[in-house]
Amino acid sequence: MSSLAKLPRYAGVLAFAPMQAKDIEDVVCTENDAYPFPWTRGNFLDSLASRYEAWVAREADGRLAGYFLLLPAVDDVHLLNITVRPDLQGQGIGTQLLDRVCMLALDAGIGAILLEVRPSNLHAYAVYRNAGFREIGRRKNYYPAAGQSREDAIVMRLTLDAGKQ
Numbered sequence: 001m002s003s004l005a006k007l008p009r010y011a012g013v014l015a016f017a018p019m020q021a022k023d024i025e026d027v028v029c030t031e032n033d034a035y036p037f038p039w040t041r042g043n044f045l046d047s048l049a050s051r052y053e054a055w056v057a058r059e060a061d062g063r064l065a066g067y068f069l070l071l072p073a074v075d076d077v078h079l080l081n082i083t084v085r086p087d088l089q090g091q092g093i094g095t096q097l098l099d100r101v102c103m104l105a106l107d108a109g110i111g112a113i114l115l116e117v118r119p120s121n122l123h124a125y126a127v128y129r130n131a132g133f134r135e136i137g138r139r140k141n142y143y144p145a146a147g148q149s150r151e152d153a154i155v156m157r158l159t160l161d162a163g164k165q
């Protein structure tokens, strides 16, 4: 997927807004397009009900470009889901979403972001490395995988430098 890195930058302007129940239809649709093992509608509704920090980014014409969900803890923000619509991937939108995640963490006075990624998700791993995340461990058999098997998770962490923002 390294060819994604060579696509031109997304030229539009994205509007960010907290995710609401009215967004769920679009979010579930994009989620199903983006993952072989997507979150369910119930996962998103539960996250909203639990008041996780959830945001959507929409294009000027209102189409959903991406979204993310965060679970703030004491020492770090756990990035639970970050997704860009498949036809928009590789144009810098994921980086815009990550920038927004960093801003939210710093606003909340939290100096680090934690996430899990599949070792097979080379594009996401490269994007996170590019953003400064570093591998801090593995979770054995964390994800469902093809044919009833499981895949480990790489745990990555980004320490934020409040002075740079």
Ligand SMILES: CC(C)(COP(=O)(O)OP(=O)(O)OC[C@H]1O[C@@H](n2cnc3c(N)ncnc32)[C@H](O)[C@@H]1OP(=O)(O)O)[C@@H](O)C(=O)NCCC(=O)NCCS
Residues within 6 Å of the ligand: 001, 002, 003, 004, 005, 006, 034, 035, 082, 083, 084, 085, 088, 089, 090, 091, 092, 093, 094, 095, 096, 116, 117, 118, 121, 122, 123, 124, 126, 127, 128, 130
């Ligand atoms: C992972 C995801 C959110 C990244 O978003 P994206 O919009 O595709 O990523 P970007 O275009 O912002 O790429 C970010 C940076 O990584 C770089 N990059 C991308 N692919 C790369 C690669 N294979 N090798 C090295 N660098 C790479 C890009 O050059 C870019 O750097 P720059 O902004 O300094 O130029 C998106 O691809 C996605 O939704 N994937 C499917 C769902 C998913 O896997 N989510 C993550 C689950 S852990």
